[in-house]
Amino acid sequence: MKKAAGVIHKSQQEIMNSWEEAVNAEIEESPISSKLALRNQLPHVLEDVAKIMNRYDDFEQVKKNENYEEIINNSIAHGRHRASTPKYTVKRILQEYIIFHRTLTHFLQKHDAYTTEVGILLKYTLETAMLSSAASFTDSLQEMRNKLVGTLAHDVRNPMMAAYLATEMMNHEDGEEKLKKLQKLSLRSLKKSLDLMEGLLDAMSVKAGEGITLDFTETNLMQDVEWVYSEASEIYSNEIQLNTSSHEIHGVFDGTAVRRILENLVSNAVKHGRRNSPVTINVKDSTEKVRINVHNLGNPIPLDKQEGIFRFLNTSKQEKSGRLKSWGMGLTLIKTVAEAHGGNVELESNKAEGTTFTIILDKNKNRPGKIRSRLNFSEN
Structure with a gap:
C-alpha cells in the first residue's frame, strides 16, 4: 500500500x-x-x-x-x-x-x-x-434552522408582550388621549408580531445556504429608523439619541428587516453598554449608500473576538462561552440582512471610545420583491 x-x-x-x-x-x-x-x-x-x-x-x-x-x-x-x-x-x-x-x-x-x-x-x-x-x-442544517427559529421566536415575543401590556393598561377613566396612544402602541406591536411570524414560519423550510426571506419595496427608510428610535425611547431607561441629516432616505429596502436589526443593535447597546449612558443612532445618507451606526459607551469587545462575533455555526468553544455568546445570533442576522442589501457591517470597539456597530446598505442594489438571503458559516 x-x-x-x-x-x-x-x-x-x-x-x-x-x-x-x-x-x-x-x-x-x-x-x-x-x-x-x-x-x-x-x-x-x-x-x-x-x-x-x-x-x-x-x-x-x-x-x-x-x-x-x-x-x-x-x-x-x-x-x-x-x-x-x-x-x-x-x-x-x-x-x-x-x-x-x-x-x-x-x-x-x-x-x-x-x-x-x-x-x-x-x-x-x-x-x-x-x-x-x-x-x-x-x-449543520438542523442547527441553522433551530437557531433561526429560536431567534425569530424571541423577537416575536417582545412586540406581543408590548401589545398585551398596552391592552391591559387601557382604562376609559384615563381619558381619550391616553387610550388612543395605548391603542396605537398595541396595533403597532401586533402588526410587527405578524410580520415576524411570517419570517418564523419561513425559517422552518430553510435549505442549504439559505437564510431568512427578505421582502424589498421602494420605501423611505427613515420611517423605520424613527420607529425604532421612538419605541426604544419608550422602553429603555437609557437616553436614546437620533442624529440624522435627512428625514427622507428613499431606496429599495426591506423595512421590517432593517427595523429588526436596528432593534437588535440598540438592545445590545443597552444591555452591554455603561448603565444609564446614552445610546446613539447616527444616520448618514449618500448618493448610493446609507450608513447607520449604533454607539454605546462601556466595556469594549476584545479585539481578538471581534471577527468571530458575526459567525453563524461556530465550532470554537472559546467563542461559544462568556460575554461573546451573550450577544446572541442577532449579529449574524444583522450581517445577513446588510449583505442582502449589498452592504456589510463594521465594528469598532475600544475602551476609550466605546462600541460602534455600523450597517452599510446599498439603496438600489435590489429590485422590489422577495429574495432568500445567504448565511455565511464559519469554517474551522
Missing part, C-alpha cells in the same frame, strides 16, 4: 483535476463555480487517505481499524461547508464521494498501484468520510 500512498502524494493536483472535471460533468447544474470552493476539504481528505495507506502493510491491519480519525475532521468540515452552499443536498455530497472513489481507483489502476488491500482500504476510509460529511451536513 505504500506504493499507492506514494502515487497519491506525488499526483494530488492531477487527481483533484480529474475529480473536478467528473463532478462538473456528472452532477447536473453543479452549484459551485469556484474551483477552491468546490474542492474545499477534499484535498485534505486525499492526504489523509495517503497517510493511512502509508501506515498499513496488509489487510489484517486494515480490518482491525475501521475508524480513521485522520479523515473524520476534514470530512465533517466538508459537510459543514456544503450546508452553506445554495442548492446542495445530501445526495450531492454522496455523489461527490462516489466520483472521488471512482477517480482515485482509476488513477491508481492506471499507475499500477491498485491492489485488493488498497481497494478495501479505500472502501473503508471513504465510507467513513461519506458518513461523516453527510451527518455533518444534516446536523
